[in-house]
Amino acid sequence: MAKLYVFGIGGTGARVLRSFTMMMAAGVNIGADEIVPIIIDPDASNADLTRTVALMNTYRTIHSSLSFTPKNESTFFRKELSQILVNYTLRINDTDDKTFLQFIDLPSMDKSSQAMMRMLFSEKNLGSSMDVGFKGNPNIGSIVLNQIVDSNDFQDFANNFESGDKIFIISSIFGGTGASGFPLLLKTLRTGTNFPNNDLINHAEIGAITILPYFKLKNDDESEIDSSTFISKTKSALAYYENNISKNKSIDALYFLADNVTNTYENHEGGSAQQNDAHLVEFLAATAIVDFSNKQHANTSNKELGLKELTNSVTFDSFYENQKRLLFAPLTEFMMMTNCLNHKFDYYSSKDFNANNDNFNGLYGSSFMTELQNLTGLFIEWLDEMKRNKRSLDLFNLNTKDKPFEVVTGVKPKKIISLKSDYDLVTDRLNSAVKKCQSKEDNDKFLEMFFLAMRKLFNEKFNA
Incomplete structure (x- = not known):
């Protein structure tokens, strides 16, 4: 029975998984027989994450109370949603109750290395707490998330992987966790050798959606997140993706999605206060998972998700057929x-x-x-x-x-x-x-x- 592993990175990943779970409940046609969500977010108290986890638990409870026979045509709750990790979350080693300075063990470095690190990272960066994500700093995330492959949770994922399984990755391109996590995770999946079933995983069909800016945050001098930098970060990341992902054909299907009509949300760096309303962009991103799951992708292809009619109020008639x-x-x-x-x-x-x-x-x-x-x-x-x-x-x-x-x-x-x-x-x-x-x-x-x-x-x- 073929499985689709869906990696949701950061808050955006969790919110897209929320929409995807609703589509599963309604019986939207998903090609895979079994869905295995895996969330990567060091901010375990992020309300976007905890709300999605609770929804997926409810889905699993309902599905487990049903026994579908071939003659039963109902598609409501029919697909299996499996949990192989605690709270569906891939835990990252050594991020609890630590600052970034403590994580890299700066005091133990020699003077020249310390000087280099202080050139690369500001004092605010070094003092950042690791247990609420990377707060719009992919330079921090790229170092911390490089430890993914060493975690027991990643080993559990690899042990469960079988021939014919697919992988899909959800991330944003303008923040910290998603922007750094996607290329690192993809590189690990494609080239890593220090985990079980590495050959199967290296050659698996992999798709991803990268979400460009679709909201802004209120200005807050106390916050490390500044949404005025979202566009410049996006341009840099897109250039990197073009040269290091698309050109080297390391991915089978890469979807891009954005919106120039942006809501402005409260500037919460993480934790229980970070809970944004569901959004059209996240809904459309969930349809990309469905599209990928239902198709075979022989060559690398870049895809843009679009609407037939773009108005301030999107209805079913706005979608392509x-x-x-x-x-x-x-x-x-x-x-x-x-x-x-x-x-x-x-x-x-x-x-x-x-x-x-x-x-x-x-x-x-x-x-x-x-x-x-x-x-x-x-x-x-x-x-x-x-x-x-x-x-x-x-x-x-x-x-x-x-x-x-x-x-x-x-x-x-x-x-x-x-x-x-x-x-x-x-x-x-x-x-x-x-x-x-x-x-x-x-x-x-x-x-x-x-x-x-x-x-x-x-x-x-x-x-x-």
Whole structure:
């Protein structure tokens, strides 16, 4: 069973993994059978990271409660998301409670080496704490992250790697952790020999997305991060990538993504205060993972992710046809199920709902249902964050009330010949779907029922 290892580097990597996990939940077509996320971020308390870890744990709990058979067509939560590292995070040796000066053991160096290090790194650099990331300093990150291959966690990843597995790397190009981590990780994967299965890994299919500046930070004289330097750092890094990654064909597919409409966020160097709203750019970056996973890449190719129509409010009609085909049905079907569970749960968990006859005994008060409702609530939260961000990703009407088919932004649902409408029609399709379910266990049958009903409704109301 082929696996896709997804390395998410820094805060951007964690945020893209959040969007990717939502796509997995909705059943977006992902080529790999099993996804193995690995986060590289020394800032273990980063709220962007902890939120993504919690989401992935919820996904795994739901998936582990399901047993998909070949006859069960449901794609909701179907792909396996595996955890091989604690909190999915590759821990970096000797960064806890240390400054950069202590990490490189500056006092033990001879005078000439100390002088050289003080020329290369400012006093502020040397005093930087290693446990909150590299705060926009790739020069620091390149030294610290060079130790990745020596960690037990990297050895665990290498031990799990098998023939046919793929690797995808997410990073930003304008900060510290991502900008330094991507080229170092790629070099290790391509040329390293001091780890298990190194030949398989050296020759594996590897893709990556590098994200150019898509937000700014408020000026803060106390912070080491200055977003006015993002563009100059990006230009330098792009030149390096061209000469040391693209030209030497060390990667099979390299995606680039940016946006010139930028939000301005609070300037938090890391920790629990660093939690940014989900963003269109992160959503699009997640689609790059899907694109890579579904294709074979024989030669090095550089790819730019784009939209057919670039406005301040992006809808499904803004996507090129291939992107829209990939996303429209699964996200809409999952959204319609989410509305049922969030707004009509009292009815669908009652005896008045005919599908409950001889089905789902004890399901509605189970831990499985609690986790499912938790994730669907997080799904709405994620969509709402992207909708209110700049540039807005406005895929759905998040307040449909009793009009369940007024759900897709800018799309008028088709009229069909039926005596039923609105949630009465939804209920009718659910009652019909439960009779067609191939699953035996309540958890499986419940999700299969919703999948079959939502797919039928999507085809009736939205399919061209």
